Amino acid sequence: MHLLIVGAAGMIGRKLAEAVAATGKIGATQVDAMTLADVVSPDVASNFSGKRTQLTADLSEPGTAERLIAQRPDVIVHLAAVVSGEAEVDLEKGYRINLDGTRALFDAIRHVDGYTPRLVYASSLAVFGAPFPDRISDDFHLTPLTSYGAQKAIGELLLADYSRRGFIDGVGIRFPTICIRPGLPNKAASSFFSGILREPLNGKPAVLPVADDVRHWFASPRSAVGFIAHAATMDTALLGANRSLTMPGLSATVADQIAALREVAGDRAVALIRREPDATVARIVAGWPRDFHTTRALNAGFTAESSFRRIIEIYLEDEMGGRVTHIPTGS
């Protein structure tokens, strides 16, 4: 099977490529060839034993979509996107990449007779916008409050329509907030959700800009890769006409996160969290969903973590060789 990852240089794209390289499989399916595409060279998974192709490609440029599918990959994982903050600052770039780029990919596929690849489309919780209930159901409407969210919701509609018409075999997955993100803190308003765990686990101070009772929806990077693998190989007859699903996750408060950190790494780790309330961040986060019923995704076989302790352990296993190196466990 030939796997194409569009957006392979991003955090999830890299982890997916590395997982495929490590096992030679996606889900239970053998991967013989893997094409890694991104706007910057996706220098990853060099240990892959199958045929590996790297492409530097901007999906919004004419001809790029056709080039990406020239080898007729069986499974396409479409992760490429301008992120939320940038799509809000630069309206034209956001629509060009997130809407026109996605449509160019779908249309390039549509124009090839008899070619109907599985297409895994990365959507987002940003398709939801307040006001919403405390716990959002599978049939709740999409009312995005950012241009990024609008573009992702439009992509979901195109995915469903093109799947219904038989051009692609699409699965759209709305990722929870991924936690613990490896690497450095960034400027995303959500950065602290990972930072308040990752930084103390590395012996560094972290800033908490919101109250301890703030609730949000989480899954680990390992679950994110698992969602994609399942979407890439599942029986899509389970989905019906609506091809996008809110992924399962863990609804947890900041207090839950901190309690789990204390369990795993002790009071000295927790003491590295400094409370610095930030009204702007608090206001942004207040507009984010807190909890979901994900019956459709669970019935379709998607799974995620059920405790924050487990989410932290996965970070330790995947990023720190299984150990807390800087902070003694216990206090």
Place this chain on the structure above:
Amino acid sequence: MHLLIVGAAGMIGRKLAEAVAATGKIGATQVDAMTLADVVSPDVASNFSGKRTQLTADLSEPGTAERLIAQRPDVIVHLAAVVSGEAEVDLEKGYRINLDGTRALFDAIRHVDGYTPRLVYASSLAVFGAPFPDRISDDFHLTPLTSYGAQKAIGELLLADYSRRGFIDGVGIRFPTICIRPGLPNKAASSFFSGILREPLNGKPAVLPVADDVRHWFASPRSAVGFIAHAATMDTALLGANRSLTMPGLSATVADQIAALREVAGDRAVALIRREPDATVARIVAGWPRDFHTTRALNAGFTAESSFRRIIEIYLEDEMGGRVTHIPTGS
């Protein structure tokens, strides 16, 4: 005030233009200038006392959107669309007119500094798709089962995003099935809902292809014009970020329609309805919504008929000079 109607040659566009010409107003607002645009010459409302401009214009052609807004109309009513059946047969045309044409209009407006017209966008019940509950709420998700429905849902997302960002002041209205449509029967699967009333009222036979217990959602052409007039002049602060609303209507069965016909025009009119079950039409109609909660629209001041007798009377008043001419009332 300068009013632009895009799609002025269609049934609703014509009725809107005629209503404005007759009163010199839209809602309570004086209309000084009216621009009527369509792909065919919208030869209508010649009795308008204000400045009247006719444009033959295809919104999907480069430069057309800029030309339409060159005079900076204060209110734009965007009714232009490839209809459901054609958008399903010709995918490219449907996306070109319904998606790219709408986006071209919105983008042309966006590029004019300091210009934020009221934009009334014609959406459709086709944004909904089965499975759904017997009565659909305002917060139920959009899962269109046609390309037309997908394009209309995408238009709603663009309308909301461009309104949120201050480029347009948008109101999207999801029309009920309009009944009684004047004119001739057409090939739309919904044609019989008007035909079984209109044809007998004109002394002609009509075919009923579905069972009497089929339920659907209706409003008169007069209500359709009223929805637009209200959307053109209402306080949009009432809407919040979600700019599209399901319009109020009347949930009625075919049996309710026939009972109302009997009340107004007697048994001889009803006897002109011939039952010819058509499995294809029945299957299509089974996928259509039957009833709605329209709390948001009612709270925002939109109104529609509450009986089918009234819907029939409006047809008689507006299309037949108030009288049933061919069938004696009573039986």
